[in-house]
Amino acid sequence: MHTRSPLQITRSVIFALVLREMRGRFGRVRLGAFWVVMEPMAHMIVLGTIMKLRTAPTQSYDFLVFLLMGVAPFLLFKNIVIKIMGSVDANKALFSYKQIQPADAFFARCIVETCVATIVFLILYMCLTWYGYDTKIEDPFSWLFVLFLGIIFSFAVGIFFALIAEAAPELRNILALIFMPLYLLSGVIYPISKLPHTIIDYLLWNPYLHIIDLIRYSTFKYYRLYPGISIEFVVNCTIVASFAACAAYRLRKRRLMSL
Known part of the structure; x- marks a missing residue:
C-alpha cells in the first residue's frame, strides 16, 4: 500500500480546494469571468475619464498605465x-x-x-499595449519582488481578519470596509505628492502606500519615488505580519476547526 507524505497530502488538498474555489467562482455564477475583468476595467475607465477632464497629460507616463499599476495590485491585495x-x-x-x-x-x-x-492584469496590459500605450516595465524583477511582498503581506492580514471574524462575526463588515478609505489613501488614484501634506507622515505608516509607489517606481523610467517610501519598511511589515499571523493561527486553530 502506497503511503503519501504529509507534503503530498497537503498539496493534493490545496489543489482540490483550488478547483472547488474556481468552480464556485465561475461555474455557478453567470458572467462570473466577465465581471472579474470588468471590475478593474470599470475603475480605470471612470477614473481615467475624470482625470483626463480635470488635469493636463504628463510626459513622464501614460495615466491609464499609471492607474493599471495601482488599481490592479490594490484590488488583488484587497x-x-x-x-x-x-x-x-x-x-x-x-x-x-x-x-x-x-x-x-x-x-x-x-x-x-x-x-x-494575473490573467486579468495580462488582459488589460495587452489591451493598453495594443492601443499604443507605453507599457514597458523598466525593472521587472523589482516589480515582481514588490508585488510578491504585497501578496504575502495581504495573506498575513487576511489570516488576522479571518481570526477576528471568527471570534467576533459582527466585525466582519467593518473589516471589509477598511479597504474603502485605503483605496483613497494608498496612492492608487493619485501620486503620493497629491495626497494631503498635513497627514502624509501618518499615511506613510500604511504599507500599501509604499507597495503601490514602489510598483510604479519599478514600472516608469522617470518616476520619482516619494521621500519616505522604503522597500525595507515593506519587508519588515511583511516579516512581522507573517510571524504574528502564524502565532495567532496556532493559538486559534482548534477553534477554527470546531463545528
Whole structure:
C-alpha cells in the first residue's frame, strides 16, 4: 500500500480546494469571468475619464498605465484579504476531515485570487499595449519582488481578519470596509505628492502606500519615488505580519476547526 507524505497530502488538498474555489467562482455564477475583468476595467475607465477632464497629460507616463499599476495590485491585495476572511465559514464542513486544515483553505483562496488577478492584469496590459500605450516595465524583477511582498503581506492580514471574524462575526463588515478609505489613501488614484501634506507622515505608516509607489517606481523610467517610501519598511511589515499571523493561527486553530 502506497503511503503519501504529509507534503503530498497537503498539496493534493490545496489543489482540490483550488478547483472547488474556481468552480464556485465561475461555474455557478453567470458572467462570473466577465465581471472579474470588468471590475478593474470599470475603475480605470471612470477614473481615467475624470482625470483626463480635470488635469493636463504628463510626459513622464501614460495615466491609464499609471492607474493599471495601482488599481490592479490594490484590488488583488484587497480580494486576498476579503476572500481569506470568508474562507473559514465557506469550508467549515470540510474541516471535519483530518486531512483538511484551515491553512489549506487560506492558501487555496490566495492562489485562486492571485491566478485570477494575473490573467486579468495580462488582459488589460495587452489591451493598453495594443492601443499604443507605453507599457514597458523598466525593472521587472523589482516589480515582481514588490508585488510578491504585497501578496504575502495581504495573506498575513487576511489570516488576522479571518481570526477576528471568527471570534467576533459582527466585525466582519467593518473589516471589509477598511479597504474603502485605503483605496483613497494608498496612492492608487493619485501620486503620493497629491495626497494631503498635513497627514502624509501618518499615511506613510500604511504599507500599501509604499507597495503601490514602489510598483510604479519599478514600472516608469522617470518616476520619482516619494521621500519616505522604503522597500525595507515593506519587508519588515511583511516579516512581522507573517510571524504574528502564524502565532495567532496556532493559538486559534482548534477553534477554527470546531463545528
